Amino acid sequence: MxxxxVTLFPEMVLGALRHGVLGRAAERGLVSYAAADPRDFVYDRHRTVDDRPFGGxxxxxxxxxxVVAAVRWLRPPHGAAVVFTDPTGDRFDQRAAEELSRRPEVVFVCGRYEGIDDRARLLVxxxxFSLGDFVLTGGEIPALAMADAVVRLLPGVVGSEGSLRQDSHQDGLLSAPQYTRPREIEGLAVPDELLSGDHRAAKxxxxxxxxxxxxxxxxDLFCRARLEKGDLDLLQ
Known part of the structure; x- marks a missing residue:
């Protein structure tokens, strides 16, 4: 993939992608990253990409x-997703990440100022998508968060495929608390069920x-969760 x-700050985005799981995925050839700056597609002396909105x-x-020129310069193939980050968008969630992970390419268009002329979205x-009911100074941080959620789902990116199945939201539920050594810290002990050696009891x-x-x-999630036989008994 x-x-x-598409961002006014390509170094901000590409720099973040050099680290951690996302950086290692690129080094192993599982994913590649590219960025296009809309300023490279304007030709006035000051490389002006913004203007006052109509309506005063x-x-x-x-x-x-x-913006349209920058997206087209990236040449997204047929079936690619072009995602505009905007507080008016649909709420991004795990299902959206799964859907995007099946695309051959995803292009994130990062807004700034009061946003992007809506004709760019209509054209390309x-x-x-939005991360939630709040406003940031730009779309780069939401785009990176969404990219992280998508890339980690690609085969081979995360070392343990089983850990993906245990993630919060993967089956519509939040993840259970987890613990590691030591068994007790400041009077707080690991639950006995996790120490019994009985894997079925732990599950x-x-x-x-x-x-x-x-x-x-x-x-809100619980009402939509895919419950299994016996789940209601576990809640008693």
Missing amino acids: RVGF FDGMLIKADP GTHT RWQRAQALRLTRERRP
Whole structure:
């Protein structure tokens, strides 16, 4: 897969992608990254990419034509996703990450200022996503977060495929709490079910905790979760 970014700050995005799991995935040839700066597609002396919005509203907008040119310069293939990051977009979630991970390429278009002239989205966009009900100074951080969620799902990127199946939201539930050594710290002990050596008992405990945690913290997710036979008994 190739992951592209249209951004006024390509060094900010590509620099972050050199580290950790995402960087190692690129080194191993599992993914490649590219960035296009809309400023490279304007030809006035000051490389101007923004202008005042029609209607007399406050702020500045990124113009549509350099954004469209930058996306097309990346040459996304047929079936690629072109994602605009915008607080008006659909809420990005694990299902969206899974859908994007099946695309041959994903291009994230990062807004700035008051946003991007909406004609750019209409011309080249396939998705518009938001991380939540808040506003940031730019779309680069949301784009990196979404890219991380997508790339880690690619085969071979995460060392243990089983760990992906245990992730929060993978089956519609939050993950259960996890523990490692030491067995006790400042009076807080690891639950007995995880120390018994009975893997089936540990799995039952893990499932029960995931159900309880989701019901308490995210009742909206719990209402939509794919419950299994016996789950309601675990909640008793």
